[in-house]
Structure formats: structure tokens, C-alpha cells
Amino acid sequence: MTETVVQVKDLTKRIGQKTLVENITFNIHKGEILGFLGPNGAGKTTTMRMMLGLTSITKGEVIIGGHNIKTEKEHALEHVGGIVENPEMYKFLSGLDNLKHFQRMYKDVPDSRIDEVVEVVKLQDAIKNKVKTYSLGMRQRLGIAQALLHAPDVLILDEPTNGLDPSGIRELRDNLRELAEREGIAIFISSHLLSEIEMICDRVIIIQKGKLTDSQEVRETNTEKMMVAWETDNAQAVLQLLKENFSSAEAQLEKDRVVVGVRKEAIPDINARLVREGIKVYSIEPIRKSLEERFLELTGGNQTK
Structure with missing residues (x-):
């Protein structure tokens, strides 16, 4: 500790x-x-x-x-x-x-x-x-x-x-x-x-x-879950692959992207599996609220000290 x-x-x-x-x-x-x-x-x-x-x-x-x-x-x-x-x-x-x-x-x-x-x-x-x-x-x-x-x-x-x-x-x-x-x-x-x-x-x-x-x-660790968006050529195939092979990942379709709640250490494993399955990955983007957004939500919009 x-x-x-x-x-x-x-x-x-x-x-x-x-x-x-x-x-x-x-x-x-x-x-x-x-x-x-x-x-x-x-x-x-x-x-x-x-x-x-x-x-x-x-x-x-x-x-x-x-x-x-x-x-x-x-x-x-x-x-x-x-x-x-x-x-x-x-x-x-x-x-x-x-x-x-x-x-x-x-x-x-x-x-x-x-x-x-x-x-x-x-x-x-x-x-x-x-x-x-x-x-x-x-x-x-x-x-x-x-x-x-x-x-x-x-x-x-x-x-x-x-x-x-x-x-x-x-x-x-x-x-x-x-x-x-x-x-x-x-x-x-x-x-x-x-x-x-x-x-x-x-x-x-x-x-x-x-x-x-x-x-x-503020600093993420490998064991914390984070939200990550995958942009690919086949979102439905990504959803199915995650359901069958990464049961702990929480995935949903958002427009043309698949948004996944996953541990940081699992991101490269998921991406490697998508590539092996012939799915084209165009981008991987972490999604997280900034500290400013979280602060303003909690304090009612007061930006001063």
C-alpha cells in the first residue's frame, strides 16, 4: 500500500x-x-x-x-x-x-x-x-x-x-x-x-x-475502466466480436462508432483481435470528460477559485 x-x-x-x-x-x-x-x-x-x-x-x-x-x-x-x-x-x-x-x-x-x-x-x-x-x-x-x-x-x-x-x-x-x-x-x-x-x-x-x-x-491506471471509441468499417461485426470474446467490455453503437467501456490494458488486445479478423480500424479515441467539465457539473458552473 x-x-x-x-x-x-x-x-x-x-x-x-x-x-x-x-x-x-x-x-x-x-x-x-x-x-x-x-x-x-x-x-x-x-x-x-x-x-x-x-x-x-x-x-x-x-x-x-x-x-x-x-x-x-x-x-x-x-x-x-x-x-x-x-x-x-x-x-x-x-x-x-x-x-x-x-x-x-x-x-x-x-x-x-x-x-x-x-x-x-x-x-x-x-x-x-x-x-x-x-x-x-x-x-x-x-x-x-x-x-x-x-x-x-x-x-x-x-x-x-x-x-x-x-x-x-x-x-x-x-x-x-x-x-x-x-x-x-x-x-x-x-x-x-x-x-x-x-x-x-x-x-x-x-x-x-x-x-x-x-x-x-486524474491519471488513469491500467486497472481502471475507461470509455474508448473505435471507428471501423464494420461496427456490427465489432459489437459481435466483443460480445463473444471480451465479455467484460461494455459496448454500444454510437453513430458509426463502437463505444466500449474497458480497462486500459485491454485496448491493444481488442485492437489486435479486430485486425486479425480483417476489420479495418480507422481510429481509436479515448472518451472522457475533462476535469473542467466534471468540476462545473459539481459546482453549478462557477469557474472561479
């Missing part, structure tokens, strides 16, 4: 009679990038602030690295790096001096670790320049370097692509995927850019009016 790094159980936040977040439960796993989506005011930032110990928890608990954020806050936060809203840096200092300043706040962070995180976020050429000369994308990467200094198990990032141009977004996306895949860091990321979330995340959870409404796998 995948190692669980963060457990959020029945997390609730109330202020007076108003409930901002209610009974939210989810886990984040080692090496996973989990996206957090929701309309404006849905409770995303409030949830992240509770996870980072920046605001009190009314009910429920957050367990990070086996430590409860309410009762063992210091030990829990030893496992966390976070950026909520914008990373704050001293603009009159160089990027390197900023990292040295943050280094002194942690226990036992060697100088070599600064070199490592600078290389991870690809700031080697600019690290000795003053932060005031950095682009927004460079400041975001410096913020991630700071969050990585103490070698956390999880990164919590609130809207990290805000204000970035397409080049900066791509750089950040590549950095985060590398961190998850090569370093095994769990990453929890909120964003209103649904296309970016779809490209970077393994899984998403959706919050609406303070409650979780859905959880979706």
Missing part, C-alpha cells in the same frame, strides 16, 4: 454560527500530487490554514507524519513545507541570503542542503542576485526552495501559479512533478487553473460550500 503522509479526519471550522468547513476527510500519500478545487469561498484556504496550524480547528484532526497538529504542532510541522498565498521574502537580500536566513530557523540544516534545494528549483544562475530583480516565477521557485530546506515529507501550496505567465507555470509544474516522482514528497495544491491541475495532479478533491463533494483520479 502507498504510504499515507497526511490524514485529515472530520475537519471542521466554525466562526460563531457560521460553518466555513464541515467534516472534511481525506488522505495524502507519499509521492502523490493531490489537487484541491472549489469555487470562491468554498473553504480551500481555510482548510490549508488549519492543516498548517495557522488557524484553530473547531473539530476533527490533522495527522502529519504520525503527529496531531493540535496536540503536537511542532513535531507535525517538522514534516511540512508550506506556501499560503504568496511567499514572503526580503527583497533587498539575495536569494541565497534569504535561504540562509530561513536555514537558521530550522535545526540541523547543513549548508549543503541550500545547494541541493537551489538545484532542485533551478535557480543556480540567479541565487546570488537580489530578490527584487526576480520575476514572479523565480520568487515562487525561491519560496519552494525555502519550503524544502528542512526536507519535509509534504508540501502544502495555496494557489502557487497565481500571477505566473505560461512559461512560469510550466516551470513550476515540472518542478513539482520532479519533487513528487524523484523525492517522494507528497504535494497538496490548490488552484483555480483547472487545466493545470489536470496536467500536474494524480488525484483531485473538490470542495463546495465547505464540504467535500467529489474525489477523482
Whole structure:
């Protein structure tokens, strides 16, 4: 089983009679990038602030690295790096001096670790320049370097692509995927850019009016069923062949195509059988709703964060 790094159980936040977040439960796993989506005011930032110990928890608990954020806050936060809203840096200092300043706040962070995180976020050429000369994308990467200094198990990032141009977004996306895949860091990321979330995340959870409404796998696995359309020269023959030889495949005729619900690993076997039977295959097209379509269905058409 995948190692669980963060457990959020029945997390609730109330202020007076108003409930901002209610009974939210989810886990984040080692090496996973989990996206957090929701309309404006849905409770995303409030949830992240509770996870980072920046605001009190009314009910429920957050367990990070086996430590409860309410009762063992210091030990829990030893496992966390976070950026909520914008990373704050001293603009009159160089990027390197900023990292040295943050280094002194942690226990036992060697100088070599600064070199490592600078290389991870690809700031080697600019690290000795003053932060005031950095682009927004460079400041975001410096913020991630700071969050990585103490070698956390999880990164919590609130809207990290805000204000970035397409080049900066791509750089950040590549950095985060590398961190998850090569370093095994769990990453929890909120964003209103649904296309970016779809490209970077393994899984998403959706919050609406303070409650979780859905959880979706973004990256398909070989064991998940998916909808695939075959365009051939003989749709009826395809239907019959699937019925006789691939009983687990759910097939139906749609215009001149055969649409099949099937595991990803079975697609090449089906196609090879069609070719052997002399059926001409013109195209194979996966059919799936985009993350944007699924999000808008669940949130009533609100496209904002």
C-alpha cells in the first residue's frame, strides 16, 4: 500500500454560527500530487490554514507524519513545507541570503542542503542576485526552495501559479512533478487553473460550500475502466466480436462508432483481435470528460477559485 503522509479526519471550522468547513476527510500519500478545487469561498484556504496550524480547528484532526497538529504542532510541522498565498521574502537580500536566513530557523540544516534545494528549483544562475530583480516565477521557485530546506515529507501550496505567465507555470509544474516522482514528497495544491491541475495532479478533491463533494483520479491506471471509441468499417461485426470474446467490455453503437467501456490494458488486445479478423480500424479515441467539465457539473458552473 502507498504510504499515507497526511490524514485529515472530520475537519471542521466554525466562526460563531457560521460553518466555513464541515467534516472534511481525506488522505495524502507519499509521492502523490493531490489537487484541491472549489469555487470562491468554498473553504480551500481555510482548510490549508488549519492543516498548517495557522488557524484553530473547531473539530476533527490533522495527522502529519504520525503527529496531531493540535496536540503536537511542532513535531507535525517538522514534516511540512508550506506556501499560503504568496511567499514572503526580503527583497533587498539575495536569494541565497534569504535561504540562509530561513536555514537558521530550522535545526540541523547543513549548508549543503541550500545547494541541493537551489538545484532542485533551478535557480543556480540567479541565487546570488537580489530578490527584487526576480520575476514572479523565480520568487515562487525561491519560496519552494525555502519550503524544502528542512526536507519535509509534504508540501502544502495555496494557489502557487497565481500571477505566473505560461512559461512560469510550466516551470513550476515540472518542478513539482520532479519533487513528487524523484523525492517522494507528497504535494497538496490548490488552484483555480483547472487545466493545470489536470496536467500536474494524480488525484483531485473538490470542495463546495465547505464540504467535500467529489474525489477523482486524474491519471488513469491500467486497472481502471475507461470509455474508448473505435471507428471501423464494420461496427456490427465489432459489437459481435466483443460480445463473444471480451465479455467484460461494455459496448454500444454510437453513430458509426463502437463505444466500449474497458480497462486500459485491454485496448491493444481488442485492437489486435479486430485486425486479425480483417476489420479495418480507422481510429481509436479515448472518451472522457475533462476535469473542467466534471468540476462545473459539481459546482453549478462557477469557474472561479
